[in-house]
Amino acid sequence: MDNETIAAWRAAGERGDAAAAGRCLSPDVEMISPLTAAFRFRGPAQVTTVLTAAFEVIHDIRYHTVLGADDTWSLFYHGRAGTDALEEAQLLRLDGAGLIREITFFGRPLPALTQVMAGIGPRLLRRQGQPGLARLVGLATGPLNAMTHSGERTIMPRAKPRDR
Template identity: 75%
Template sequence: MGNATITAWCAAGESGDAAAAAVCLAPEVELISPLTAQFRFHGPAAVTDVLASAFEVISDIRFHTQVGEGDTWALFYRGRVKAEELEEAQLLRLNKDGLIREITFFGRPLPALTEVMAGIGPRLLRRQRQPILARIVGLATGPLTAMAKSGEKRILPRADPARKRDTQR
């Protein structure tokens, strides 16, 4: 049943369908976020809220690699968040019934991750009926997103090992 769950999970992600993804979740599911170590999401309802918020922010999801067997799978996809390209890895662990009991997300590059955080956080908090905290999180993530984008476009290209250096100085 593991392969059927993985196939259904990928199809749900590519279509942005949180309800279809929820069918793949075990009652004891736990989601480990790449964005914070402060807490985890427990149970299908909480994880589905995260997925619904994510699917509002991340578009054009296309899984390109699956590695695994039995109860442990690693999935990789490319997508977009606003103008940023995103690549995410997902470590999935299945229970004895073949349903997802643990999800760990890993993402890159940093500008895309900060866009994801700025988009998902407020949406998720509004779903949890915390509009004031949603506003605060939205405002707090703005400078981080701006710094990540600026560094990626203006500073990091100067550190490219393939860039020609002026050796006369």
């Protein structure tokens, strides 16, 4: 890997440093979330705010695979959301100046994603000065988070493939 922006992005992620990650962003950056198709985050300020909230929820990030060249890169890491193991893939597209102009996130498994959603949404809304909506989103995401964790602990072990 010899791209300075990608190296800086990776190092910022592993440190949980949203400000350093924000310095890798193009002025017209767009972030596509794995959690909603209802809207996208645009501009360095919005994306850095999301990253700040994300690094409060996601920790122990360690990139294990970086692929790409020129203006298109894919990065993969293992991390944790609370006590849940998380794996995320990132598709990054760079602008002519070599800064990140588009970020698309993909994550797994579902219990970790619901943990991320339950953690990031309320934090973002409080930062936007919407504490009432933050409480509502917290209440709305709580049952989904509880259901996915319960299913992972109680139902999914029963669905495990069996040797014949």
